[in-house]
Amino acid sequence: MIRWIWVSLFICFSGYTLLVYRECDSTQASADSKALAGMQTWQEKNCQSCHQLYGLGGYMGPDLTNVISEPGKGSDYMKSFIKYGTGSMPNFNLTDNEVANLIAFLDWVDKSGQSRVHPSSVHWTGTYNLSK
Amino acid sequence: MSKSLQLYFAFSLAMLLLALFFGAVAAFAFLYPEFYNKYLPFYQLRPMHVSSALFWIISGATAGILFYKKAAFDTTNSQPRVEKTFIYLWMGTVVVVFIFYAFKKFGGREYWEFPPFLGLAILAAWLFLMYSYYTSWTKRKKKPPLYVWMWSTGILFFLITFIEQNLYQLTWFRQSFLREITVQWKSNGAMVGAWNQMIYGTSLYIMVKMSGDEQIARGRKTYFFYFLGLTNLMFNWGHHIYNVPGASWIRHVSYAISMTEWLILISIIQGFKAKLTEQRKYRHLLSYRFLIASEYWILLNLLLALFMSIPAVNRYTHGTHITVAHAMGATIGINTMILLASIGYIIKIDRLNVARKKYITIGFITSQASLLVFWLSLITAGILKGYRDVALHITPFQEMMRPVISVLHVFAIAGVVLFAGMALIVFNYIKALAQMKPTHEKRFAKNEGLIGLNPILNNSSKTGNVKPIVKPT
Ligand code: HEM
Numbered sequence: 001m002i003r004w005i006w007v008s009l010f011i012c013f014s015g016y017t018l019l020v021y022r023e024c025d026s027t028q029a030s031a032d033s034k035a036l037a038g039m040q041t042w043q044e045k046n047c048q049s050c051h052q053l054y055g056l057g058g059y060m061g062p063d064l065t066n067v068i069s070e071p072g073k074g075s076d077y078m079k080s081f082i083k084y085g086t087g088s089m090p091n092f093n094l095t096d097n098e099v100a101n102l103i104a105f106l107d108w109v110d111k112s113g114q115s116r117v118h119p120s121s122v123h124w125t126g127t128y129n130l131s132k
Numbered sequence: 133m134s135k136s137l138q139l140y141f142a143f144s145l146a147m148l149l150l151a152l153f154f155g156a157v158a159a160f161a162f163l164y165p166e167f168y169n170k171y172l173p174f175y176q177l178r179p180m181h182v183s184s185a186l187f188w189i190i191s192g193a194t195a196g197i198l199f200y201k202k203a204a205f206d207t208t209n210s211q212p213r214v215e216k217t218f219i220y221l222w223m224g225t226v227v228v229v230f231i232f233y234a235f236k237k238f239g240g241r242e243y244w245e246f247p248p249f250l251g252l253a254i255l256a257a258w259l260f261l262m263y264s265y266y267t268s269w270t271k272r273k274k275k276p277p278l279y280v281w282m283w284s285t286g287i288l289f290f291l292i293t294f295i296e297q298n299l300y301q302l303t304w305f306r307q308s309f310l311r312e313i314t315v316q317w318k319s320n321g322a323m324v325g326a327w328n329q330m331i332y333g334t335s336l337y338i339m340v341k342m343s344g345d346e347q348i349a350r351g352r353k354t355y356f357f358y359f360l361g362l363t364n365l366m367f368n369w370g371h372h373i374y375n376v377p378g379a380s381w382i383r384h385v386s387y388a389i390s391m392t393e394w395l396i397l398i399s400i401i402q403g404f405k406a407k408l409t410e411q412r413k414y415r416h417l418l419s420y421r422f423l424i425a426s427e428y429w430i431l432l433n434l435l436l437a438l439f440m441s442i443p444a445v446n447r448y449t450h451g452t453h454i455t456v457a458h459a460m461g462a463t464i465g466i467n468t469m470i471l472l473a474s475i476g477y478i479i480k481i482d483r484l485n486v487a488r489k490k491y492i493t494i495g496f497i498t499s500q501a502s503l504l505v506f507w508l509s510l511i512t513a514g515i516l517k518g519y520r521d522v523a524l525h526i527t528p529f530q531e532m533m534r535p536v537i538s539v540l541h542v543f544a545i546a547g548v549v550l551f552a553g554m555a556l557i558v559f560n561y562i563k564a565l566a567q568m569k570p571t572h573e574k575r576f577a578k579n580e581g582l583i584g585l586n587p588i589l590n591n592s593s594k595t596g597n598v599k600p601i602v603k604p605t
Pocket residue numbers: 049057058059060148151152153154155156157158159162178181182185186455456459460463464468543544546547548550551
């Protein structure tokens with residue numbers, strides 16, 4: 001009996017996993033090679049230890065999901081942070097190419113959706129209805 | 133116990149000390165970045181802290197399982213060499229991970245920030261562990277009690293989730309950022325469930341051994357909650373990514389599944405009176421006190437987790453220090469306390485001399501008190517950030533964070549006290565471990581466990597007062 005419940009749950013889990021892989025997103029444009037290289041740099045320099053994307057990551061710095069499309073900010077604004085650092089953000093001595101790749105990566109992330117949930121998306125049952 | 137297993141226990145305790153040390157330094161690096169960025173920046177300390185914390189938990193859990201398995205399966209260790217290979221490969225890889233961190237060589241993702249090729253060595257080590265564990269499992273002489281199911285589930289799901297975490301190496305998984313982040317947090321979330329299975333199984337095992345009542349690892353209700361935990365492991369991970377605008381059904385499924393954990397809360401409250409009776413009976417045992425502590429922390433963290441799992445509430449708590457309170461509240465309050473109970477049970481802290489026991493007791497009280505302050509200050513910091521950022525939209529970032537930083541000073545100081553309290557426990561554990569004579573695990577469990585320490589304990593199977601232990605994932 002216990003074994004059967006276990007196996008049934010495991011089968012559901014496997015099916016759900018495949019479904020998630022296939023269907024969790026079918027709308028986004030693929031990353032180009034610059035964005036993929038930027039993602040690599042993002043990981044190698046460990047930007048995620050201080051920054052969040054979609055609220056996930058470390059908490060020392062701000063969430064960067066949509067900074068590039070924020071009014072008054074944008075890619076030049078970001079470039080100066082990434083290139084020179086600030087008092088609290090270190091300077092990683094990145095090459096111009098690495099900075100450009102990071103910006104391409106963050107631009108691609110921005111296009112995947114909004115990190116903030118607007119109050120009007122909250123359903124009365126407590127869940128969200130999000131459309132991109 | 134074999135020399136290599138003894139060393140492995142000491143290694144896991146050393147990881148705990150490192151986690152505490154790096155955590156305490158990281159907290160100050162967070163508060164004073166201008167100074168620390170020159171010497172030991174936060175982006176180096178955070179992975180060192182988080183990885184040592186995870187390695188402590190996984191090493192402590194697997195060392196315990198390797199130790200208990202001989203008695204639990206009633207077989208002698210048929211794979212000593214495989215077990216040894218696991219231990220040395222695992223410990224060696226962890227050391228290499230820290231060398232890479234020391235040279236600021238990263239490349240992985242959150243919690244596993246080392247260059248990904250090192251994952252291959254971790255994977256290989258785990259396969260050795262599985263081989264050693266499952267061959268004993270197949271040779272077992274009796275029907276497996278629940279804790280055996282929990283260990284087996286945990287070990288298997290660690291493998292699955294570890295592989296899943298690395299699927300991003302295949303380009304297809306990175307072609308969509310939403311897919312990339314969904315799969316990352318699917319595996320991270322389920323992996324926490326996997327080590328919880330190993331650790332809760334261990335806690336159940338010690339409870340059985342202390343009470344001498346095998347029944348608590350069998351009954352229907354116990355199995356019901358095991359399957360509830362397993363269902364949550366498999367399907368609740370979406371609560372990490374409620375705000376990610378991928379397919380909506382992922383959000384709805386994880387919200388619904390997460391809410392089933394209210395049943396666990398209700399069950400804990402229902403069983404509270406019986407729990408108090410049980411606590412009065414075993415309170416004099418130091419190792420049991422760690423279990424009691426873990427149960428109070430379960431109650432607090434479960435309440436917090438249930439609220440955070442409601443998307444409308446998560447809108448305010450996500451991306452704030454409330455998440456950190458949840459993560460550390462659970463890994464320290466629940467996982468670490470159970471593992472300290474388990475190791476304490478193995479090294480028989482209740483038979484140490486009075487002075488040693490006194491130090492451990494002082495360490496215990498200090499760490500519980502400071503952990504409470506630590507946890508509450510993280511929650512306060514999180515509420516402040518949620519309110520100022522999500523409700524008031526204060527910019528710039530530094531201005532929004534100003535009062536949050538003030539509260540985090542309390543957190544950092546509580547962290548230093550926590551470090552001191554836990555270090556007192558760990559030093560005494562390591563001393564006792566070093567003085568242990570090699571004994572066979574099977575004989576240990578049969579003749580030298582806590583059963584027999586106290587005449588009341590020997591009767592407990594007749595009184596049947598011990599309640600099944602019910603825990604969230
Ligand atoms: C057994 C002891 C400990 C364990 C198991 C542990 C575990 C963890 C975990 C799992 C995280 C990741 C949290 C997240 O991503 O949400 C974390 C982060 C952190 N921990 Fe600990 N921790 C321990 C002790 C400490 C201590 C004593 C301090 C000192 C104050 C500390 C300071 C921190 C800091 C500053 C972070 C980073 C939070 C951020 O990104 O802003 N930890 N810890």
